[in-house]
Amino acid sequence: MCDTCGCGQPGDPVTIRKPGQENITHNHDHPHPHSHDHTHESEPSHDHGRTLRVEQDILLKNNLLAERNRGYFEAKKIFALNLVSSPGSGKTTLLERTIATLKQEFPIAVIEGDQQSLRDADRIEKTGVPVVQINTGTGCHLDADMINRAVHELDPKDQSLLFIENVGNLVCPALFELGEAHKIVIISVTEGDDKPQKYPTMFSVADICIINKTDLLPYVDFDLEACKQNASQVNSHLQFFDLSAKTGEGLDQWFEWIRKQVKPS
Amino acid sequence: MHEMSIALNIIDIVSSQARAEQAQKINQIELEIGELAGIMIDSLEFCFEAASKNTLADGASLSIIRIPGKGICHHCHNEIDVDNFITVCPNCGGFGVEITQGKELKIRSINID
Numbered sequence: 001m002c003d004t005c006g007c008g009q010p011g012d013p014v015t016i017r018k019p020g021q022e023n024i025t026h027n028h029d030h031p032h033p034h035s036h037d038h039t040h041e042s043e044p045s046h047d048h049g050r051t052l053r054v055e056q057d058i059l060l061k062n063n064l065l066a067e068r069n070r071g072y073f074e075a076k077k078i079f080a081l082n083l084v085s086s087p088g089s090g091k092t093t094l095l096e097r098t099i100a101t102l103k104q105e106f107p108i109a110v111i112e113g114d115q116q117s118l119r120d121a122d123r124i125e126k127t128g129v130p131v132v133q134i135n136t137g138t139g140c141h142l143d144a145d146m147i148n149r150a151v152h153e154l155d156p157k158d159q160s161l162l163f164i165e166n167v168g169n170l171v172c173p174a175l176f177e178l179g180e181a182h183k184i185v186i187i188s189v190t191e192g193d194d195k196p197q198k199y200p201t202m203f204s205v206a207d208i209c210i211i212n213k214t215d216l217l218p219y220v221d222f223d224l225e226a227c228k229q230n231a232s233q234v235n236s237h238l239q240f241f242d243l244s245a246k247t248g249e250g251l252d253q254w255f256e257w258i259r260k261q262v263k264p265s
Numbered sequence: 266m267h268e269m270s271i272a273l274n275i276i277d278i279v280s281s282q283a284r285a286e287q288a289q290k291i292n293q294i295e296l297e298i299g300e301l302a303g304i305m306i307d308s309l310e311f312c313f314e315a316a317s318k319n320t321l322a323d324g325a326s327l328s329i330i331r332i333p334g335k336g337i338c339h340h341c342h343n344e345i346d347v348d349n350f351i352t353v354c355p356n357c358g359g360f361g362v363e364i365t366q367g368k369e370l371k372i373r374s375i376n377i378d
Contacts, residue, residue, distance in 0.1 A: 049292045054282055054372040058274050058296075141267055172267035175303055175370075200350030201303040204364075234350045236339060236361035 013137030016150050019118055019125040062176055065144035069151065069179025073162070079262045080162040082180035084202060086195075087168030089188040090212040092120050094245040095163055099127040101255055106262050107160035111150045113142040113167045120165065130154055141172040144179060161262050170199040181261070182206075188213040189220055193227035196234050203234040208241065210254070215244040268305060271370070272312035276322050279375050283321045288377035291325040295374045299332040300348065301367035325375075334367030 057063065073080050083091050092112075099108050110131040112120040121133035132150045134142060147164065156162050164180060166173045174183075185206040187195050190213060196203045203209065209231050211224065224242060231238050241257070243250030275294065283291050298304050310327055317323050334347035340359035345352065352362055 049376045049378045050286075051374050051376045052282060052286065053374050054278065055374075056278055056372050058271055058278065058370045058372060061274065061277070139270075141270070143270070171303070172270075175267055176270075197351060201301075204350045230351075233360040 014139065014146055015135045015137075016146070016153055017118065017121075017133050017135070018153070019121045019131065019133070059175065059177075062144045065148055066177035066179040069144055069147055071179075072151070073179060073181070076156070077159045078156055078162050079160075079258075080164060080178075080180045082164045082166055082173075082178050082183045083186060084166045084170070084173045084183055084206070085168060085186035085188075086170050086191060089168075089186045089191065090245050091165050091168070091186055092123055094186065094210070094212060094243075095124060095165065096127055097245050097248065097251060098163075098255065098258070099124070099129055101251070102161065102258060103127070103129055105259065107157040109154050109156040109160055109162050111142075111147065111154065111162070111164045113146075113165055115139065115167060130156070136167055140167060140169050141176050142166050142178060143176045147178045159262070161258065170195070170202045174202040174205050182208055184208040184210060186210045186212055187227070189216050189222040189224070191222075193223045194230060196227065196231035200234045203231050203238065206235065206238065208257075209238045211240065211242045212245055214242050214249055215247045267303075268308040269312040269316065271304060271309060272316045275313065275372060276317055276320055278372055279325075280321045282375060283377050286377060288321065290378045291322045291375055292378060293326045293328055293376040294322065294372060295328045295330065295376075297330050297332055297369045297371040297373050299334065299367040299369040301334045301350070301364060302370045304370065330373065332367055332369045334364065336362035336364045336366075338362055 085091055095110060102108060108129045110124045110129060112124060112131060112133045113136065114120055115136050115138060118133050121131045124131040132154045134146050134150055136142065142164065164178060183206040185202055189211065211227060217224065228240055241250060241254045243254055279291055279294055298306065306329060313327060317325065336345060336347040338345055338354040338357060338359055339361035341354060341357040343356045345354055345356065345362065347362055347364060347367060353360060
């Protein structure tokens with residue numbers, strides 16, 4: 001079963017590569033023999049057949065794999081952060097700045113998630129830390145199995161900081177545990193301060209909220225305090241960092257938080 | 266479109282259960298889906314129909330039980346109904362709720378032949 005579109009064709013659409021590795025793409029043809037104008041009729045009664053109790057969590061497989069990843073991270077004292085946001089919030093720029101400052105202090109590794117291309121992995125590679133790129137094909141999120149395979153490829157050092165940059169999407173990645181220590185949701189001031197109300201699921205599962213591109217605040221109608229209040233109404237435990245990955249404003253507090261997590265005193 | 270992943274997970278689980286019972290066909294799948302689980306039912310049904318072709322679950326109907334959201338108010342500690350993540354407590358007017366129910370994503374039973 002193709003995992004990308006659910007068609008009956010075999011194949012693994014997900015590719016995991018390091019920068020410079022050969023491009024492998026998911027490009028089988030997708031005929032659509034089924035009709036899209038189906039209707040769902042009322043429940044047929046089943047006076048035939050046997051009913052079996054299943055009582056199983058649909059995401060059990062992913063959750064178990066995530067726990068396996070978490071156990072591996074804990075054993076190796078790897079501090080894993082799952083960065084989630086809309087496309088274009090500045091995740092990769094924030095990573096570049098963070099790596100440039102902190103790579104002298106402890107080992108850092110990065111897993112990049114995008115539907116296509118090695119662009120982000122190429123950018124991270126220039127910072128000098130190990131990186132693997134997961135391309136999900138048309139998939140909208142990373143899952144625990146992809147992280148398991150990517151970590152195998154990456155082999156991060158003990159006591160390192162592992163950034164997982166999820167696919168740019170404020171909806172789907174909320175449901176898929178990866179084994180991370182924290183989910184960090186990033187919004188930029190160009191997006192609107194009502195984003196937490198529009199995409200509450202993601203804000204409800206995150207521990208940290210980074211508000212990026214604060215250097216643009218004078219030019220946009222973004223109320224920083226209103227945004228934080230909106231986000232806190234969804235999740236009162238959220239911790240905030242306001243920063244500009246471009247100018248460096250506010251980055252010190254973010255770095256300090258990471259230092260404390262990676263090397264708890 | 267994470268509903269496709271959810272549909273594929275459902276098909277995996279029910280197919281392996283049905284195979285273990287030497288079933289020829291899955292007639293119905295009973296699901297519990299919480300109101301706060303972040304799943305669009307229409308999208309899930311559409312994905313399920315497409316993804317179940319040529320599996321034991323082909324043609325199976327989905328019987329979906331919606332579980333309403335509930336939570337405990339952080340301020341007054343009463344249990345309240347939660348229909349979204351920005352619920353104001355009707356008792357004390359406070360924000361901040363610990364969700365206790367409504368995030369379910371579970372296969373309850375299957376009917377097989």
